[in-house]
Amino acid sequence: MDPLVVGLVAGLIGLALGVFGMFAFSLSERTRQLSLDIGEPALPDGSAEVLSVVGKAYIVIDTVDGVVRASAGAYAFGLVRGHTVVHQELLELAHRVRRDGVIEERDLTLPRVLPPAAVDPVSGEPIAAELPRIQGAPGQGTLVIQVRVAPLGEEYILLLADDRTEIARTEAVRNDFVANVSHELKTPVGALSLLAEAIESAPEDQATVRRFASRMMTESARLAALVQDIIELSRLQGKDVALAGTAVDMDSVIAEAVDRTRLPAQGKNITLVVGPSQPAAVHGDHAQLVTALRNLIDNAVRYSPENTQVGIGLAVGAGVVSVSISDQGDGLTPQEQDRVFERFYRVDAARSRHTGGTGLGLSIVKHIVSNHGGEVTLWSAPKMGSTFTVRLPQLSLPTSDGGTHHSADRHPGLI
Numbered sequence: 225m226d227p228l229v230v231g232l233v234a235g236l237i238g239l240a241l242g243v244f245g246m247f248a249f250s251l252s253e254r255t256r257q258l259s260l261d262i263g264e265p266a267l268p269d270g271s272a273e274v275l276s277v278v279g280k281a282y283i284v285i286d287t288v289d290g291v292v293r294a295s296a297g298a299y300a301f302g303l304v305r306g307h308t309v310v311h312q313e314l315l316e317l318a319h320r321v322r323r324d325g326v327i328e329e330r331d332l333t334l335p336r337v338l339p340p341a342a343v344d345p346v347s348g349e350p351i352a353a354e355l356p357r358i359q360g361a362p363g364q365g366t367l368v369i370q371v372r373v374a375p376l377g378e379e380y381i382l383l384l385a386d387d388r389t390e391i392a393r394t395e396a397v398r399n400d401f402v403a404n405v406s407h408e409l410k411t412p413v414g415a416l417s418l419l420a421e422a423i424e425s426a427p428e429d430q431a432t433v434r435r436f437a438s439r440m441m442t443e444s445a446r447l448a449a450l451v452q453d454i455i456e457l458s459r460l461q462g463k464d465v466a467l468a469g470t471a472v473d474m475d476s477v478i479a480e481a482v483d484r485t486r487l488p489a490q491g492k493n494i495t496l497v498v499g500p501s502q503p504a505a506v507h508g509d510h511a512q513l514v515t516a517l518r519n520l521i522d523n524a525v526r527y528s529p530e531n532t533q534v535g536i537g538l539a540v541g542a543g544v545v546s547v548s549i550s551d552q553g554d555g556l557t558p559q560e561q562d563r564v565f566e567r568f569y570r571v572d573a574a575r576s577r578h579t580g581g582t583g584l585g586l587s588i589v590k591h592i593v594s595n596h597g598g599e600v601t602l603w604s605a606p607k608m609g610s611t612f613t614v615r616l617p618q619l620s621l622p623t624s625d626g627g628t629h630h631s632a633d634r635h636p637g638l639i
Contacts, residue, residue: 275382283383284376287322289315292380301367302336303385311335317373318381327374331388334367368392412447416440454584469596471619472513474504474545478536481517485525492530496521499537504545505619508596516592516600517547519585520612524551528609543618550611556604564602565590589614 275282281297283304291307298304309315311334321328368389376382419440426432482496489496506513517536524534532552539546556564565586589612593600597617604610 281385281387283309283314283385285309285315285318285381285383287379289318297387298385301369301385301387303334303369309383314371314373314383317371318383321373321375322381325375327372329370329372331368331370333392334369336367409447409450412443412450415443416447419443450584469508470510471505472508472510474506474513474538474547474616475501477510477513477517478538478547480514481521482536484514484518485521488522489525489534492525492528494525494528494530495533496525497533497535499535502538502540504538504540506545506596506616507619508616512592512595516589516614517549519589520549520614523585524549524553524610524612527551527553529553540618545616545618546613548611548613550609552609555606555608555610556602557606565600 275284275293275295281301281303282293282295283291283298284293286292289309291304291309294304303310303314309318311332313332313334317328317330320326366389367387368391370386370388372384374382374384419436423433423436423440478498482498486496521534521536528534528551534552535548535550537548537550539548590600593614593616598615600612600614602610602612
């Protein structure tokens with residue numbers, strides 16, 4: 225055969241083999257791509273659209289507990305890291321639902337987990353630092369969530385999480401408050417009952433009757449003060465200062481608060497020294513602000529030695545109105561300062577009962593100041609007295625040219 229013909233046939237055969245190889249390669253790629261597409265996680269039709277409008281945090285996990293999809297809230301709560309569910313309690317719920325096919329709902333208290341801050345030297349895996357659990361009401365170390373777990377299609381499990389940490393904290397505070405109120409009310413009520421029985425059993429002993437009657441007056445006054453403080457707290461929680469407030473002159477508030485505490489101060493020969501008057505207005509409720517300052521001044525008088533002074537000073541500057549009340553009492557330790565604004569907390573319970581304190585005065589102050597968008601702070605040191613300072617946003621008043629100016633621009637020193 226002609227060598228030219230042989231070469232031509234061989235070339236055609238080679239070309240055919242090349243074309244066939246390219247076709248086989250293309251078919252293989254298509255098959256591989258198809259298999260990859262089939263293997264990708266695919267949620268049931270419509271699931272993605274529904275999840276996109278769900279208000280709660282959600283997690284979708286597959287058959288091997290891998291996170292297929294999760295909301296930003298799930299990551300923010302620390303329930304998910306990467307493609308892993310952080311808390312074993314959630315996975316156990318998912319396993320039961322996958323096994324039984326029954327929807328489950330639970331309230332869980334889980335530890336909050338910080339983002340990875342270190343790497344395990346052996347495995348190289350990130351180490352998640354767990355925040356410490358806080359005893360009592362849920363706080364920064366715990367997360368309270370309501371979880372609903374249900375099957376999603378044939379392969380996936382859906383976890384819906386609703387953050388109830390603040391609700392749980394409020395409920396714990398409310399229960400604690402009710403328990404404290406019950407305890408505090410029992411003391412004067414029980415004392416009145418016993419004193420009444422003592423008077424009834426010795427009606428002819430005038431000295432005993434007078435002594436017990438005096439004690440009854442003291443206990444009834446304490447009971448009345450406690451009930452009034454409880455009513456005041458309840459009233460504060462039901463009023464929106466932002467909506468119902470008006471312009472309040474702080475000079476008049478200070479004057480009224482001082483006037484209401486002048487009598488107990490005179491009883492201990494304590495001088496109330498008021499700083500210079502100046503125009504200073506805030507937006508709020510006049511009566512509530514008087515109550516707050518009266519409680520602070522009364523607290524200073526109550527815990528100050530006789531023949532001393534209590535100073536009340538007003539300062540204005542940088543858009544803030546500050547009122548400071550200073551005493552010459554025994555002062556407080558740092559540990560005591562952290563708790564003085566708690567309801568029913570007393571630095572010295574025996575002394576507080578002797579002086580008629582209810583343990584609610586400073587918590588009322590904090591509540592009122594918070595309602596007005598301000599803050600109350602404390603400086604104190606043992607044997608150096610205490611200074612409580614209330615800071616409130618200064619009210620800007622309109623000017624004749626249509627602009628605004630603050631109610632005062634001076635900044636005198638405090639007492």
